[in-house]
Structure formats: structure tokens, C-alpha cells
Amino acid sequence: MNAEITASLEGVSLTYHEPGSETRAVEGLDLAVKKGELLSIVGPSGCGKTTVLKLLTGLSAPTRGRVRVLGTEPEKALPRIGYMLQRDELLEWRTIEKNVLLGLEIRGELTGETRKKALELLKKYGLGEFAGRRPSQLSGGMRQRAALVRTLAFSPELLLLDEPFSALDYQTRLILEDEVRGIIKQGGYTAVLVTHDISEAIAMGDRVAVFSARPAHVKREFCVDISGSALERRGKPGFSELFDLIWKELKTDEPGA
């Protein structure tokens, strides 16, 4: 298969400098995201997974190596990238509708048409009747869904999801994984999901890249050949085998292992 590459990191290294310490966050990292694919990145906590997302948005520049996103430099691609954070960060003084329109507003792309499209997305994802509410009136799962609509509202060509479910309770998390994978696959979005949860990485991803401990590089990549939604996948044969494989791969990295 020779699919179009949406984003790539080639031989990327990144060192953070702080007084009294120098942290090699990423070293010799090679990674490619194909168009229309949902790539999961899983790795030990603090291994530099989020750093990869920062590299892709140009918020961090590599010390060595090359980062290409949407056929250009990351900084130039930033307006076409949707970044979903760990916390929903909905602005409390804005209604859900106004929160969802924030990205369009900042980019100066808020027109009658884009507003209509954003409101349709809200309706489509079950938040239509909450458009006039304040974030505090919504549950954690609904808030994170609103944050996703805020990200989708400006039609990004690449979605970056930075542990977007880690602040949710387990049940909400399962439901939201299912919904978000559905939304991403239906919409034909290209996405990178960073998580420390192996089962989430498998349930959501088309492919799973396993990161090493710091300095991070890709230890191994696994294709997830399990059909169905994120929830269905969890119960299917092959899921637990893949889980064990990834678990072993991560375990060899632990200090003392």
C-alpha cells in the first residue's frame, strides 16, 4: 500500500534545556501518519508522547531531524491542525455554542456558513439542545464532546488527540472512545491519538506505535486488524493477544525489568 503521508517525523531528536538539567525527550524518532488513518501512540508515562504532538504543531522545534505536516513546515500547517487537549478547557463564560465557535473566531473564519456547519456538528453529536448552556451545566463526557466539536468546527486536516479521555470516569471514557472513533472514521479524518492506556490505543487505533521510555523512539508498530467500533473491538478475538504483545513490549522498558 502506498497511501499518501499526512505527517512524518524523520530521524527527529529533541533535547529540552533547563537550568541544572538537560532532558533528551526524543531521539532518532521515525514515524509517519497516512491519510485517513487513526494512529495510536502508546508509551510509558513521561516518555515524550506529548512532545511528538508539539513537534507536529511546531510548538516545539526538533534539535535534529525533519518534521513535515500536510506537505509543509509544522508552523505553516498549524491553522489546518486540530489539537484536542487532556482537559476540555471550555471557557466558562461562553455558552457551548460560543465555545465551539472559538477556533473559527480566532482564525477569522466565522461566517454564516461556517457557523451553520459548526451548529450542525453540535446537533449531530447530540449537543444541539445544549448550545445555549454554560459548560458547567454539562457532564464531563458532554464537555469533552463539545471540545471535540470545537476542534472539528474549522475542518482540520489533521487531528491531534492528547490523552483526551484521561480526565473522565471509566464508563464515560469507554462511551466516548467509541463515539470519537466513530466520528473520526465517518468523517474520514486523519488523526494521532496519544495515550498511556494500551486497551484504548488498540480499541481506537488503526495502527499502534509503541514508544520506548525517554528518550523516546518507536520500538515497534502494530496494525490493528480488528473490525468494528471501539467498544466492539474490545470484545473481539485478537484484542487481548495484541494487548499482551504491547504489554510485553512496554514492560521490557521498565526500570528493573
Next chain:
Amino acid sequence: MSPEHREYLKKLKRRGLFIHASRIGLLLLAALLWELAGRVGAVDPFIVSSPTRVVKTLVSLARAGELLPHIFATFAECTAGFLLGTAAGVLAAVLLWFCPILERVLDPYLVVLNALPKIALGPILIVWVGAGAEAIIVMALLVSTVVTVMQVLAGFLENGRDKGQLMRSLGATRMQTFSKAVLPASVPAIMSALKISVGMSWVGVIVGEYLVSKRGLGYLIVYGGQVFKLDLVMASIAVLCALAAVMYYAVAAVEAMASKKF
């Protein structure tokens, strides 16, 4: 509404009434004890005054047409100092937020300015702006500005950290980050800074009046002390208490309105 809930609301209301009644009761009790202590000769009313003497003093001041001008002078100076001081403080905080380097450089100066008793600058102020209302307003401004800068800047910095990541990920400029996220998120911090600085302005005004004034409540207090008219001192302090409370509650009301929006 269930009977239990109605009962609960009733209880809540009863408790609220009890607290209000206790507050007023406490004030009346203190006044009564004060009055009685003087009447039975436990204390000398000439030294500690008494509620009736305070009221008499206020009435005679009012009759002579002196009370209102004094109150107005102090109130106007305080309001001017408070408004100018907070405006300058908020503007300075905005400037410092936009220039992180400047913020780092000026940080120790702010700390020293905050620690410095502004009263020490009184004589300089008199020389620079004259021994009049201007010196008093500048004193109130000085006392309230530094606190405002520190409080508001702390709010900006904290909200900048929290909301900055989101705004950067949406591609916002620093200006947009400020106007759409940091400033609205800091409204509660600004409001609580206002509540502190309104009290600070009163300190500045009274100290200013001690130093230079020929009128105002601070002047009445100093004058009363000098000529041993403790009734006048107590009466002025009572009026001051009432004024300060009114202004504080006015700011608190603005805060309540703002917190509904933000």
C-alpha cells in the same frame, strides 16, 4: 416541592434572620455597654466619649453645615484615588503580562514597592504636588495601585498558563489569547483586587489627610485629638466606618454582577 424541602428552606430562612438580628444586636449591645459604662462612672466620657455624645456631636456639626463638606471631601478623594489607582494597577498588569521580560526585570521592584510603607513618601508628595487634595489622592493611588498590580498580574499569569495551551493550539495570537481567554478568566481576580484596593484607598486618604488636609474626616480626627475633643474623634470614626462599608458593599455588588457574567 416536598414538605421536607419546604421545612429545609424555612430553616435556612430562620438561620439567615437569626444571623442578621445577631449582627444588629451585637452593635446595639456594644453601644449600650459603652453608654452605661460612662453613665455609671466606670469610664470617663470625656476620654472615651459615649454614643449619645457622638450623636450630639454629629447633629451639631450637621446643624453648622460642616458635616457634609467634610464627608464629601474625604469621599471624593477616596473615590478618585481608588478609581485612578485600580485603573493604573490594571493597566500596569496588562503591560507586564504582554512583556514577560519586563515582568521578570521589574518583579523585585514591585516587591519592594509593595513592602514599602507608602506613608514614608508623604513629605515628598507634599513637596512635589503640594499640600492639598492632590497629595491625598496621590497617596490613596499609591497605596492601592501596587496591591492591584500584584493581584491582577498573578491572575493573568495563572490564567495564561491554564488557557494558553488551548489558545496556542487554536492558533491564537497573544492579543487574542489575552482578550478572549486571559482577561475574561481574570475577572474574578480583578474583582477581588478591587475589594482589597478599596480598603487600601481609605488608608491612603486618611493618612493623606493626617498629613496635609484642612478638611475631611481624617482632618477632623487629627484636629479632635489635638484639642482633646474625643467626641469629635469618635463621631468622625463612626462616619468613616459607615462610608467604608458602603463603598465596600458597592464594590461587592459590582463583583456579584460580574460573577454572573463570567
